[in-house]
Amino acid sequence: MSSTTQTRHDLHGRYPEARSVEDFQRNLAAVHTRIKAACCRAGRDPASVRLLPVSKTKPEPSLRLAYAAGCRTLGENKPQEACRKWEAMQDLTDLHWSVIGHLQTNKARLVARFASEFQALDSLHVAEALDRRLQIEGRGLDVFVQVNTSGEASKYGLTPEEVPAFLQALPVFSALRVRGLMTLALFSSEAERVRQCFVRLRALRDRLRQCAPAGIGLDELSMGMSGDFEIAIEEGATVVRVGQAIFGARAMPDGHYWPGEPKLEES
Numbered sequence: 001m002s003s004t005t006q007t008r009h010d011l012h013g014r015y016p017e018a019r020s021v022e023d024f025q026r027n028l029a030a031v032h033t034r035i036k037a038a039c040c041r042a043g044r045d046p047a048s049v050r051l052l053p054v055s056k057t058k059p060e061p062s063l064r065l066a067y068a069a070g071c072r073t074l075g076e077n078k079p080q081e082a083c084r085k086w087e088a089m090q091d092l093t094d095l096h097w098s099v100i101g102h103l104q105t106n107k108a109r110l111v112a113r114f115a116s117e118f119q120a121l122d123s124l125h126v127a128e129a130l131d132r133r134l135q136i137e138g139r140g141l142d143v144f145v146q147v148n149t150s151g152e153a154s155k156y157g158l159t160p161e162e163v164p165a166f167l168q169a170l171p172v173f174s175a176l177r178v179r180g181l182m183t184l185a186l187f188s189s190e191a192e193r194v195r196q197c198f199v200r201l202r203a204l205r206d207r208l209r210q211c212a213p214a215g216i217g218l219d220e221l222s223m224g225m226s227g228d229f230e231i232a233i234e235e236g237a238t239v240v241r242v243g244q245a246i247f248g249a250r251a252m253p254d255g256h257y258w259p260g261e262p263k264l265e266e267s
């Protein structure tokens with residue numbers, strides 16, 4: 001694919017705060033334009049890429065503006081924060097929640113209550129806890145298996161080698177609808193190293209397709225965020241998770257997610 005596409009991590013922390021419905025509409029339009037351009041370069045149909053707006057750390061009024069601008073699913077990385085926002089916005093009956101961050105077993109109960117999607121599955125304990133609660137609630141949940149494609153000493157995500165056996169163990173959890181794989185690329189301005197993370201996820205998915213158990217879907221590849229989603233789309237992303245380019249820069253550092261990046265402090 002086009003190897004000239006650069007990351008936009010230089011913009012990280014510089015997107016202006018969206019403060020009105022018009023701001024959100026403009027930002028969403030700009031992101032959709034970037035998505036279309038990347039699809040065009042890759043010979044892909046823009047309808048094959050879903051934009052997941054990520055509202056983590058942003059306050060409720062900001063989420064309501066995003067809703068007014070047309071967002072119907074919001075991504076949150078912390079289960080408690082997400083649950084709090086869900087409770088406060090129950091009046092928006094067609095607003096759905098995607099939990100995109102690491103989950104501890106003892107928080108599975110929360111997520112089973114309100115989430116329609118969970119993108120960071122990386123342990124059988126969590127799968128079991130989610131499934132048990134979902135069965136009680138009579139709900140199902142779309143899930144993505146999180147893979148660590150950067151090789152960083154990140155705590156989160158399975159290594160690519162662990163994924164085949166993990167998938168074999170998932171069909172017993174009948175409330176979990178496995179849709180595909182998710183990854184966070186290396187947080188780097190070196191576009192080729194970022195691209196390799198996305199290539200690794202797609203290649204893994206393509207290999208796993210031959211041997212995945214019945215009922216385990218691998219159509220979806222959730223990869224790419226504000227700084228690198230064009231590259232992810234060029235490499236096959238079907239879901240891009242975009243926060244700052246829609247909501248504006250976050251005040252808090254993201255070092256937590258990118259342990260390899262010395263410039264970003266631990267949050």
Ligand SMILES: *Cc1c(COP(=O)(O)O)cnc(C)c1O
Nearest residue numbers: 054077100225226241242243244
């Ligand atoms: C915060 C976050 C994103 C979005 O990052 P932006 O830089 O705001 O676009 C994507 N994925 C995950 C897992 C995140 O935690």
